[in-house]
Amino acid sequence: MPRRTATLLASTLMLIALLCAGVLIPVPYSEMSPGPTVNTLGDHGGEPVLQITGHKTYPTSGHLNMTTVRVTGPDYRMNLVEAVYGWLAHDNTVVPHRTLYPEGQTSEQADQENAEEFSQSQESAKVAAMKELKxxxxxQTVVASVMKDKPADGKLHAGDVIKAVDGTAVKGRDDVAKLVTKHKPGQKVRFTVIPVKEAAAAEKKGKRPEGPGKEITVPTEKAQDGRAIVGIQAGTDHVFPFTIDIKLADIGGPSAGLMFALGIVDKLTPDDLTGGRFVAGTGTIDDQGKVGPIGGIAMKIVAAxxxxxxYFLTPKDNCATAAKDTPEGLQLIKVETIDDAMKxxxxxxxxxxxxxPGCGSANRS
Structure with missing residues (x-):
């Protein structure tokens, strides 16, 4: 075989081997790309995203779109070819796998965490909207979670309303831990609760659950730091005067809070907040209406x-990143609170x- 032919054959075989290795060898990276964007004022999956009953609503126009980022799952193992393609793609981002998923986190655990964050963002969005509308x-103080195989397991349940501990009225979630830790490990604590089913039935009517409650005695055990515990996490639940349902499946995380809050305000006020314009945005929101930063801002503005x-309502702490490569025709607007967004x-x-206030010289309108 001529030397030139042999060299060409060897090079070809080497290239094939490298390509095979690139496809077969997994690398510890994950990919983020622009995800769906949904109008909180419109429909999704054949039903309204925001469904309000028990209070007058008003017609809306335009868009108040929440934005998302599509990510590879925790169990997906990217190969070298995919990683290189992701690095070269303009709108995608390749990041270390551990950046998105902590070591050892399963797909089920990731889904559960995203669902919990999404649920909390909805709750905070409702509270922020109600406060904006005065x-x-x-x-009310509730059992937020019960630890498995701890004394309260099977006795108390997530969603139970805690009225009192040892006969002392509970005014906030911190009261529960203070009253429980007054005991010595091994002593019993008497909880006065309204069971979750009764509490849920009252909340559906826009009322706080009333009645003397049910007394449940729970033994304590010794925690690692020596305190007495029963194995629950207390939380705060809100009772709204009417029903607000957010119907949006297959979405997780906390970053839609701001846009949900604005959508609720728009539907509950005669003013048309957008004036028919297309506004998108992102940002977490707390009960006081403060807007927090999110991940994947570069991909969200592309999707929007x-x-x-x-226009894109941008959390203050995401502004610098968003301004680096703003798509033509999109104006970034910096916001720190729901009041900023309303203005x-x-x-x-x-x-x-x-x-x-914009996000820098990269703003284009």
Missing amino acids: IPVAT RAKGAE ALAQIRKGDTSGL
């Missing part, structure tokens, strides 16, 4: 602009956004 919201967004929407309705 609609009173009652609070591709869908037709003209921005008022200016958008008027058609004058020149005075609104």
